[in-house]
Amino acid sequence: MDFSPDDISWMEQALHLAEDAAAASEVPVGAVLVKDGLVLGSGGNSPISTHDPTAHAEIKAIRQAAEKMKNYRLGGTLYATLEPCLMCMGALIHSRIERLVFGALDPKAGAAVSVYQIGSDRQLNHTLQIEGGLLEEQCSRMLREFFKNRR
Numbered sequence: 001m002d003f004s005p006d007d008i009s010w011m012e013q014a015l016h017l018a019e020d021a022a023a024a025s026e027v028p029v030g031a032v033l034v035k036d037g038l039v040l041g042s043g044g045n046s047p048i049s050t051h052d053p054t055a056h057a058e059i060k061a062i063r064q065a066a067e068k069m070k071n072y073r074l075g076g077t078l079y080a081t082l083e084p085c086l087m088c089m090g091a092l093i094h095s096r097i098e099r100l101v102f103g104a105l106d107p108k109a110g111a112a113v114s115v116y117q118i119g120s121d122r123q124l125n126h127t128l129q130i131e132g133g134l135l136e137e138q139c140s141r142m143l144r145e146f147f148k149n150r151r
Helices: 005-023 057-069 086-094 136-150
Strands: 030-035 038-044 077-082 099-104 129-132
Touching (some): 005 030, 005 038, 005 136, 030 057, 057 077, 057 086, 077 136
Parallel strands (some): 077 099
Antiparallel strands (some): 030 077
């Protein structure tokens, strides 16, 4: 895939959020929601510290954007360091995200392309453009190192 310099810059921001999550002993995942060149929302994983199983990076970015926009239909592009799970893909569908760009594949729980193909399922009321592999090595390395250090 050909990614633009802007795509790379946004994913680098998501990687910084993932680093912050790792520093807080959370699984290092970061997400940034962008529309018309502006950040609408961003977040890093925090389900452990917040005692909230829905506090995934993608959900936090979507919630922040919805609050900022005063609307649940957001559009835009979501950049995530890891392929989103089933819950997060559902949220992307409901918030009408137009494009998903992710870094690392999640062969165990990925719901964009790996295990499920939620965003391209024509039975749902919305589909989105899905592009994976942006800064994949950096995203994957961060996850590998995090889990290696936890063992």
